[in-house]
Amino acid sequence: MNSIINDIEIIKSETTKINDVDFNNLAFGSVFSDHMLECNYKDEKWEAPKVVPYQSISLDPSAKIFHYGQSVFEGMKAYKDANEDVYLFRPLDNFKRLNISAKRLAMPELPENYFMDGLKALLEVDKDWIPKQDGSSLYIRPFIFASGSGFHASPANEYKFLICTAPSGSYFSGKVKVLIEQTYSRSANGGVGYAKAGGNYAGQFYPTQLAVEKGYQQVIWTDDTSHEYIEEAGAMNIFVRINDTLITAPTSDRILDGITRKSIVELAKAEGINVEVRKLSVHEVVDAAKNGTLKEMFGAGTAAVISPISGFGYKDEDFELPELEDTFASFLKKRITDIQTNKVEDPFGWRYKVD
Template identity: 85%
Template structure:
């Protein structure tokens, strides 16, 4: 527990310039940020400061060797104005799992949690109350130490920035099952939220967009035989009444929304299978009419329905259903997040 976190408040708030009824995702930033430095072999006390640019030496190792990890979280306000987080300790644990894989020093829990609470208290007014809106929270750690030698840095910076945001996606997306490029490989860093994982996705996604798709379905790196993730999200596939998602591995992120959906589905009596699912199985299900739904799951969008997919120059449309698992599960999870329902799982964290 950190008793005293230094707080330096901005001299002039930007909040009056923001149209909270028309918020794009992650493009407007709150007044303050949290900063914490690792140097001389230890993490120093975090502090809340005005949002500002970060100045780095050109030799800072983040530019050359890519030591950078991040998380995505949200804060919500209920009808009474109370503020809630959703499973924040899971984000803290995963940040340290990612950090360890990239040889970044792990953070103390109190620095993450107490620093986050202090930041949200200062910028509480930035948490929107409009339906579907939230305060997106981006904790990240990167190598700030200098030097061209290919080795871990001797200094790092932990930052939390926040951005009031509306809904991440609107409508359904059409996806392309990838047959050439891979998101990650066995023994790699696919399970970590490393910045480079996402940079490597951009080019194949651009190629898919040029073909008329909005996103890519990633497959395994060996034979492109098994479905793994959807863009930057975990993926769920419904065949008949069974919901299927791949097991986590070196290549697949242990998504917090993913495991929440699995627990909710089990509680709701929805059959769930966590297993490998082949592209062939999905294509055959689409052909014989047993493929009912596909959707991505992640913090930003919660659940993003997929309207159809392309594979080997053929397109397959999913049926229009009146009562989808996607809508049902999204309502349950967002009602928990925004304090509109009971929380039988103990996931909601009140500030």
């Protein structure tokens, strides 16, 4: 059945999978909603987006995504409050960052109304898929990839923009133990580390596997030249608390401008927490662990919001973090999630109601 929402054509699925889903036991990103948004770029312009049933995609074997890796994505969430109203968190930041990533990979940028109106139309069609359980949300994955064909090493002439959604529970449970990386690099100066490019994550998997084999769950990435400065934690930005000061690395060519990261910085400052955005050396962290001034470390990102770190390894030595009763991590996570789910006022203007 076809209809129109926000000038977006809607082609509804004839069936639904929602009755087969246990919303009380949702693994992250493994169950997918009934519909998706689809938009094609051809003849140097984006065609009108439309909502269609969630389905497989057929591509030519010579599609350039397979050969030259032109692929960028975003991660977002939709929430329902007690009144069944639907909210997003800083969605225009995701839209802007998607275009920043696309531009860096020589891909066409999207019009804002295609992204925002398409997303709102998709959420209207699949609003029953947005979980109401505490800690749950509808994870949203917008992405663009090269669908044009050819073996010539050049940008494609055709692209696809899709938004798929997945009802999900909490991303991480418990604290993680991390290894400070001293050999491999996530990104380099002048590279694509600040873009959410698929290849950035593919390059992380092998070093992370090596860390897992040593008994860690994740890697802390250091700078590409000296490996002396803390930069990111796995696929997340990282925060370190020394005494009562919260420290995070500045964004750069190498470090993603995380939306959760900058929300934490702004929120912490508003709550009177001393925040420093500066280079942080591995030796400063190790010395703080040894003298007892290292209080907390945690990752920050869309999926987990905040993921506490219980300890870290460096040069064959392990360091455990103290068990604190009141942590910056738990306080800031609650403040952000309460804003996201409309449980408290939003003085920052981050919450976006989907009408």
